[in-house]
Amino acid sequence: MTNLNTQAFLSNGPQTCALTDLTDLPRVGFRGSDSAGYLQAHGYHLPSLPNQALRQDDGGWVARLSASEYLLLGSLSDQGARVAAQEADWVQDAQRNYLLPRQDSHAWLQVSGQHCSAVMAKLCGVDLRAQAFPVGAVAQTSAARINVMVVNVASEGVPRLQILFDRPSLAYFREAMLDAMAEFDGRLVG
Numbered sequence: 001m002t003n004l005n006t007q008a009f010l011s012n013g014p015q016t017c018a019l020t021d022l023t024d025l026p027r028v029g030f031r032g033s034d035s036a037g038y039l040q041a042h043g044y045h046l047p048s049l050p051n052q053a054l055r056q057d058d059g060g061w062v063a064r065l066s067a068s069e070y071l072l073l074g075s076l077s078d079q080g081a082r083v084a085a086q087e088a089d090w091v092q093d094a095q096r097n098y099l100l101p102r103q104d105s106h107a108w109l110q111v112s113g114q115h116c117s118a119v120m121a122k123l124c125g126v127d128l129r130a131q132a133f134p135v136g137a138v139a140q141t142s143a144a145r146i147n148v149m150v151v152n153v154a155s156e157g158v159p160r161l162q163i164l165f166d167r168p169s170l171a172y173f174r175e176a177m178l179d180a181m182a183e184f185d186g187r188l189v190g
Contacts, residue, residue: 017113017186019177022162023170026080027108028087029100031069038097039070042086046070051138053151058082061162063138063151071102073151073162107170110153111177112160115184120150120161122180128161130154144176 030039036046044062045054053063053073060075060083074080090099111119117128124143127133128150139150148165165173178188 017111017115017119017181017184018189019174019181019186020110020112020190021170021174021188022076022108022110023167025076025108026074026084026087027072027102027106027164028083029065029069029071029102030090030097031066031100032096032098033068034095034097035068035070038095039072044070044072047136051140053136053138053153055136055153055155061151061153063149065138065140065149069100071149071164073108102164105167106164107167107173108162108164109174109177110160110162111181111186112158113184113186114159115181115186116159116161119177119180119184119186123176124148124150126150128152130159144173146173148173 039046045056046062047054047064050064050066053061055061058075059077061073063071063073065071072083072086074083087099120128120143124141126139126141133139133152135152135154137152141148141150146165146169148163151162153160153162
């Protein structure tokens with residue numbers, strides 16, 4: 001389902017929440033003391049502190065996971081083409097900037113709608129309500145007994161949390177999310 005169809009689904013009622021599987025969208029990581037300079041030279045805007053994320057001009061996101069590790073999340077608007085090209089064009093040189101492929105290692109889900117933080121409260125001990133976890137916040141924690149990265153990517157008045165986790169856990173975690181969403185008439189879209 002396209003992003004527009006997801007938007008239409010969410011506008012059908014205030015009790016609605018949606019789960020979207022973004023696993024096929026490109027994502028990649030970079031780590032090293034020269035990674036910030038490398039990414040900035042390629043036009044990325046970087047968060048100033050770890051556990052923060054910044055929306056990019058194309059709608060993608062860059063999450064800073066530590067002092068020298070970044071995760072690039074592709075945009076729906078270009079189907080992640082910019083991020084995929086960044087990964088494909090990377091060449092190891094004398095810089096301390098190392099590629100961390102994430103396409104095969106991490107699954108990627110998005111829960112959206114008015115009740116996304118209530119859904120996550122059933123699975124995760126971190127307070128992910130907007131007042132405690134603002135847009136651009138990143139949490140590296142556990143949910144449903146697996147390690148996850150949660151990024152608040154809310155926009156246009158629609159709460160959205162993107163969750164990345166170990167790819168072999170995709171079927172298990174998707175079912176855990178759908179079970180937690182049942183109370184709010186949530187469903188898988190796209």
